[in-house]
Amino acid sequence: MNIAVLIKQTPDTAELPKISVEEARSGELRATMVLNPWDEFAVEEAIDLSYRFGCKTTAVSMGRAGETDALKHALAMGVENALLVDEEVAGGGDEWAAADALAAAVTRVGEEGDVELVLTGKMSVDGNSGVIYAGVACKLGWDLLVNVTRIVDIADGKLIAEQAFEGGQETVEVPMPVVISVAKEINEPRYPSFMGIRKASRAAIPVLGSADIHVAASSTARWTDLEKPEVEQVQVRIIEGDSVEEKAARLADVLMAEKVI
Amino acid sequence: MTILVWIEQNDGQAVSNCWELLAKARALGQELDTEVAALLIGSDVEEAAQQAFAYGAGRVLAATDSSLARFRLQPFVEIAEQAVERTGAVAFLANASIRGGVLAATVACRQNAGIAASATDLWVEDGKLVAARVIYSGNIRARIQFESHLAVASVRPRSFPMPEASERTGTVETLDATLNEDDIRQKITDFRAAEAGEISLTDAHIIVSGGRGVAADPQKGFELVGELAQTLGAALGASRAAVDAGYIPYKHQVGQTGKTVKPDLYVACGISGAIQHLAGMGNSKIIVAVNKDPNAPIFERAKYGIVDDLFTTVPALTAEFSKRLK
Numbered sequence: 001m002n003i004a005v006l007i008k009q010t011p012d013t014a015e016l017p018k019i020s021v022e023e024a025r026s027g028e029l030r031a032t033m034v035l036n037p038w039d040e041f042a043v044e045e046a047i048d049l050s051y052r053f054g055c056k057t058t059a060v061s062m063g064r065a066g067e068t069d070a071l072k073h074a075l076a077m078g079v080e081n082a083l084l085v086d087e088e089v090a091g092g093g094d095e096w097a098a099a100d101a102l103a104a105a106v107t108r109v110g111e112e113g114d115v116e117l118v119l120t121g122k123m124s125v126d127g128n129s130g131v132i133y134a135g136v137a138c139k140l141g142w143d144l145l146v147n148v149t150r151i152v153d154i155a156d157g158k159l160i161a162e163q164a165f166e167g168g169q170e171t172v173e174v175p176m177p178v179v180i181s182v183a184k185e186i187n188e189p190r191y192p193s194f195m196g197i198r199k200a201s202r203a204a205i206p207v208l209g210s211a212d213i214h215v216a217a218s219s220t221a222r223w224t225d226l227e228k229p230e231v232e233q234v235q236v237r238i239i240e241g242d243s244v245e246e247k248a249a250r251l252a253d254v255l256m257a258e259k260v261i
Numbered sequence: 262m263t264i265l266v267w268i269e270q271n272d273g274q275a276v277s278n279c280w281e282l283l284a285k286a287r288a289l290g291q292e293l294d295t296e297v298a299a300l301l302i303g304s305d306v307e308e309a310a311q312q313a314f315a316y317g318a319g320r321v322l323a324a325t326d327s328s329l330a331r332f333r334l335q336p337f338v339e340i341a342e343q344a345v346e347r348t349g350a351v352a353f354l355a356n357a358s359i360r361g362g363v364l365a366a367t368v369a370c371r372q373n374a375g376i377a378a379s380a381t382d383l384w385v386e387d388g389k390l391v392a393a394r395v396i397y398s399g400n401i402r403a404r405i406q407f408e409s410h411l412a413v414a415s416v417r418p419r420s421f422p423m424p425e426a427s428e429r430t431g432t433v434e435t436l437d438a439t440l441n442e443d444d445i446r447q448k449i450t451d452f453r454a455a456e457a458g459e460i461s462l463t464d465a466h467i468i469v470s471g472g473r474g475v476a477a478d479p480q481k482g483f484e485l486v487g488e489l490a491q492t493l494g495a496a497l498g499a500s501r502a503a504v505d506a507g508y509i510p511y512k513h514q515v516g517q518t519g520k521t522v523k524p525d526l527y528v529a530c531g532i533s534g535a536i537q538h539l540a541g542m543g544n545s546k547i548i549v550a551v552n553k554d555p556n557a558p559i560f561e562r563a564k565y566g567i568v569d570d571l572f573t574t575v576p577a578l579t580a581e582f583s584k585r586l587k
Contacts, residue, residue: 013518016397017400139370165360168452169453169455173450174448220373223403229400236550236561236565238568247569254565
């Protein structure tokens with residue numbers, strides 16, 4: 001059994017506030033690019049499962065030619081193989097075109113039909129949609145589990161997992177193949193080892209382009225009028241008082257007056 | 262033509278922010294001259310279905326079957342698509358919960374429809390529905406223009422005001438559950454509901470959060486923060502620093518790698534206000550900061566602040582509000 005872990009190269013979260021409308025529109029970001037933090041959990045889980053169940057792991061990322069830093073990070077963490085899908089495959093289309101291209105890439109990993117498990121993070125810190133994995137499951141015709149906090153077992157063609165939602169937690173059994181988006185609680189991602197980084201830096205990463213994958217054009221929604229949300233300028237009012245009791249009473253006064261309590 | 266709204270429910274109890282969305286859909290429907298239908302899927306949804314009429318649905322469709330007692334994507338998508346078809350829906354809306362998000366995305370992909378995931382606003386332009394959402398973790402806002410016949414959106418809780426229920430009732434239309442239990446691939450073998458009475462962060466009107474400022478005595482610190490939350494009927498939140506340090510479980514985390522919240526009142530106790538935290542709570546109506554450090558960045562976003570030790574200030578606030586809210 002092979003595992004494909006879908007990852008994205010995204011801006012360093014500390015630099016997100018600096019991204020301008022022009023950069024967002026053109027996609028030409030000046031920010032330091034890293035492995036999407038949510039995807040680190042998916043990479044870690046893939047590595048962990050490879051030890052538990054003896055499976056092969058491949059990281060798959062869609063991006064521009066040469067955008068391989070995130071893939072190299074995954075390799076340095078311990079994923080065996082990496083595959084870049086040139087974003088031209090999706091033809092500048094929408095999420096469903098991207099999902100289609102990624103689904104096609106998943107079927108190209110190893111021998112046909114090798115991949116029985118696709119792992120992804122919760123969402124990307126740039127697009128914030130969390131819909132790509134739903135699209136990939138849909139295009140592959142596979143089952144989907146989301147917000148998975150633990151993979152309990154894989155046996156007899158079935159996977160048992162725990163997933164959380166707002167109202168609680170449940171244990172689910174699902175036949176393979178399956179797409180899983182993982183939650184932050186699932187593990188503690190490792191740091192790449194020095195040896196891993198050295199090995200990854202020398203890795204040649206194969207690229208799938210539009211000569212290899214054909215997807216139907218899809219443009220179901222357009223993102224327009226990008227703008228920086230206005231941050232309301234508030235001048236803080238420091239509540240003074242001779243004692244904490246006095247400060248507490250004054251704060252209670254203003255909050256009651258604001259009618260938020 | 263219909264705007265179809267999925268009403269999420271647990272054991273027959275509707276998720277209340279779905280009513281915010283239903284009321285908004287009703288206003289949009291008046292502008293678009295379309296009817297608004299609510300969709301309920303579950304094993305016992307009669308009460309919630311009647312509530313949907315009271316909160317503004319013109320039509321209510323329900324699929325009721327024991328196989329639908331718990332959310333599972335395969336049968337829920339099948340029924341949602343049946344409802345889209347039956348009503349000739351031009352829009353399918355869900356709350357942006359974990360389940361609502363994945364249901365909306367899957368319906369959109371299967372219907373080849375455009376999606377606005379975690380939308381923050383919906384409005385009408387030139388007779389068409391338009392959505393807003395934020396990208397780059399809240400740092401860029403985008404307008405989403407749908408190019409498909411069906412528009413799909415999952416909408417963040419508390420994006421619209423909670424409506425008043427009317428006395429209206431109606432006759433619920435039945436949708437057939439076409440899949441029986443043997444056809445459903447996923448089996449739920451165990452289910453553990455969240456603690457009763459626990460207020461979810463995304464639904465909360467008030468949130469009281471603790472951060473690294475509790476470090477001197479984390480257990481005591483979160484006990485005090487928790488008591489203030491309980492007194493105010495608030496949800497309990499935390500910064501990433503507090504979660505990473507193991508003071509409190511991850512489900513309480515607010516911020517970029519935690520939950521995005523929008524309460525009326527956010528009380529940050531001992532939270533410095535890193536940009537990653539502000540990304541998750543910066544849209545709160547009123548932010549109150551309690552911090553020993555007058556230079557903490559949280560004071561740049563707070564409307565009210567107390568510069569003092571949280572170990573003395575928080576219990577004083579609890580005592581004060583206990584008196585006033587008696």
